[in-house]
Amino acid sequence: MVDEPRIARAIREILLAVGEDPDREGLVETPERVAAAYAQLFSGLTEDPARHLEGGFAEEARDLILIRDLPVASLCEHHLLPFAGKAHVGYVPSGRVAGFSELARVVEGFSRRPQLQERLTAQVADAVYGKLDAWGAVVVVEATHSCMTMRYAETTGSVAVTSAARGGFEDDAGRRAEVLALLSRGGTA
Ligand SMILES: [Zn+2]
Known part of the structure; x- marks a missing residue:
């Protein structure tokens, strides 16, 4: 299954790497939101769609x-x-x-x-x-x-x-x- 906390930590790193402030109001929940979105968008990795x-x-x-x-x-x-x-x-x-x-x-x-x-x-x-x-x-x-x-x-x-x-x-x-x-x-x- 997708490791959402790990994605959230990585997204926070990306925000820091581009010079953003991940703690400002608009971004503070972004890592968790992106993690949830990726879990959905990559859900096909854990199934065989042909079934x-x-x-x-x-x-x-x-x-x-x-x-x-x-x-x-x-x-x-x-x-x-x-x-x-x-x-x-x-x-x-x-x-x-x-x-x-x-x-x-x-x-x-x-x-x-x-x-x-x-x-x-x-x-x-x-x-x-x-x-x-x-x-x-x-x-x-x-x-x-x-x-x-x-x-x-x-x-x-x-x-x-x-x-x-x-x-x-x-x-x-x-x-x-x-x-x-x-x-x-x-x-x-
Ligand atoms: Zn491309």
Whole structure:
């Protein structure tokens, strides 16, 4: 579990290191507040988010299922600054499908770790493909990274797009392109 008192001590050190007075009124409770926030934002470290797909339900449908605009809110592992955006998940089931809210929990669980957008995309694709025994899965993540936009004005509004394909979509370029077009920005399913 997350050691909140240890985080609070570290945040107090950071405040001192930047020349602030951690005992002034506005900051006096900040170390504890940051510790509580980090405990929440890193809660995905102590769970296996893929387990949310173990429920699933039997369904004979073999047609494409697309879920767009699942919220992503994470912290980049290079700067511990937020990156936020949307995840789009497409898969072709092979006997089992997941509820939409379960997919949202998978995205949230993997987001609540020090993360890379590329790894997050791959982890969601692996979870959907593996846990549902799907024919194939494609995941697209679009996100804005504060470590860029807050520090470099010229990157304001820039969006990083990552994708991962698993299973049948790895070998079928035509089908993969079709799903990517539907999943990426501007596509309407
Ligand atoms: Zn970063």
